Amino acid sequence: MPETAGRTKLKADPLFLRDEHLRQAIELLFFAYRDFTDTADRILEIDGMGRAHHRVIYFVGRNPGITVGDLLAILKITKQSLSRVLGQLMDEEYIRQASDPEDRRRRRLHLTPKGADLEARLTARQSQLLAEAFREAGAESVEGFRTVLLGIINDEDRARLS
Amino acid sequence: MPETAGRTKLKADPLFLRDEHLRQAIELLFFAYRDFTDTADRILEIDGMGRAHHRVIYFVGRNPGITVGDLLAILKITKQSLSRVLGQLMDEEYIRQASDPEDRRRRRLHLTPKGADLEARLTARQSQLLAEAFREAGAESVEGFRTVLLGIINDEDRARLS
């Protein structure tokens, strides 16, 4: 009996622990991402915008002069979806576009001062949350956090980020 | 001149690096979460369901007998939103409900075998992605990953997770 119990435990326990460990990670990602996006949502509400607008403003701010096509590749949505959001952002003067002089089919996107201001407020809020978590966790943990997240990301985007 | 430049550099560089560091983290979270949910979305398409269904199936599987109210608290959506999804899942027999004998106002939710099967397939896929990233990153990085994500999560949910 002890032998059987011992064998069972040796085989089953690590599997259970592995499974439990991975489930905890799934939940960590779910809750952390939800709270992370929530911090920006409060600001967006005030300006009457949603997450789609936030993503566009963020990546245009991060990559001034980005083309519509490159933005589509980052966001992985259809051009019809982007077009609606982008149109609103240009109507309300958060973003302006200018033809690329080298290839005038391309529209290069930039934040207006109004857009840059909103972007700064949104990024500041999310950065605060991250900075606090980083401070509590310590530099080593932050390196681990970055390493694991990079491992989750597809090869193409990973290359761009690291 | 060298003094001014020196002062500027000493003050500006760390701030710039900090900012850059935090922006990279924002992007890591965005891309990692997108790819993480994408893995499950493929399976969900086959079964004709969306992310909302996935979240419900996951948390009912994780907390057998959970009440509707507790599920609402985890998901942070309105009961009208949950009701639609839950109704579909019960119609298609992924989830069944039973009144709590102790308080018959409460409906306790459980996965059916069909629901457990789908849940297992979804979780297996996401676990594979995480396990691979964990294996590449190493145990120390995984600890850091967990620590930082916990730091991002609000106090209430953090207490439940750790």
Add this chain to the structure above:
DNA sequence: GATTTTATGTCAACATCACTGACATATTTT
């Protein structure tokens, strides 16, 4: 120079998932 490809935009129709507000029902608590 004519043709093809590329980058972008747009129109129309539709699906999913969230929201608010109002009201209903059964059950438990006070």
Add this chain to the structure above:
DNA sequence: AAAATATGTCAGTGATGTTGACATAAAATC
């Protein structure tokens, strides 16, 4: 008996995504 709780439901709305088809301007190629 009255109030509070847990849940469900009806009706309307908004944000964000999808597909498919077609249009235009500019660049690249034959």
